[in-house]
Amino acid sequence: TKDHGFIFEVDGADPRRTGAVPLTAMGRFQHEAIAVDPKNGIVYETEDAFDRPFGLFYRFLPAKPLGGTGSLRAGGALEAMRVPGLPDLSVVQETGASFDRVEWVPVPDPLAAETPIRLQDFGRKGITHAQKLEGCYWGGSSVYFVSSFARSAEGSAADHYGQVWRYEPKKRRLTLVVVFGPDTDIQLPGESPDNICLAADGGL
Structure with missing residues (x-):
């Protein structure tokens, strides 16, 4: 058997490209979604972990940024987000709450050969977790x-x-944009958001 839990790149414009090549440098874990910064090619990744200690928010720094189809196979560096003094995002319950000086910590073993990434040693300051990213x-x-x-x-x-979070790379700032649920400062219809998209008018 082969290890599972990797990202694969699919070329939707060329159906002849059928080779399934795992992008191992982007980490082995329970992937959910990615987003790409179009200016520098940095890839942000969410981890939908089912149990404690919950998932992490990652960024991948490609060795060949903005290199086009197939360039992610060249590898790169995987890092996890650390919000100083905040080991669990769930405790933040007020919309507009923000945290500056967000840190990005190198992942010790992106392949998780023996230990899942979220259980690895990120040093004495630890790392920031969140349930159901x-x-x-x-x-x-x-x-x-x-x-x-x-x-x-x-x-x-x-x-x-x-919760819906916004991270501003230039400012290294993380802000809670929306929170659903009891005992919060805002009551919104619905619960358990999943996929997300930003509309042209700025709405989520």
Whole structure:
């Protein structure tokens, strides 16, 4: 058997390209979605982990940025997001709450040969986790990503029915844009957001 949990690139414009080549440098974990910064080719990735310690938010720095179809096979560096002093995103319950000086920490073993990435040693400062990281979308100068829900009964530090986060790379700033659920500052219809898209008018 072969290891599973990799990203594959599909060329939708050329059906003759059928070779399934895992992009191993982009990490082996429970992938959900990606978004690409069109200016520099950095790829942001979400991890939909089912149990503690929950998933991470990643960025991949390609060795051949903006190199076109197939260039991601050249490899690159995988990093995980650390928000200083915030080990679990679920505890943030107020829309507009923001965190500056977000850090990106090299992933010790992207192939997760013996230990899942989210369980690996990221040093004494640790790393930032979140339950049910799902959709991811690039819009304007930011990347948006979703946490579908958090349940303290399943190991999260707090409960919510869904969060939408915005990360601004130039400012290294992470902001909670939307939160669903009880005991929050805003009550919105719906719950458990998943996929996400930014409309032309700026709506999510």
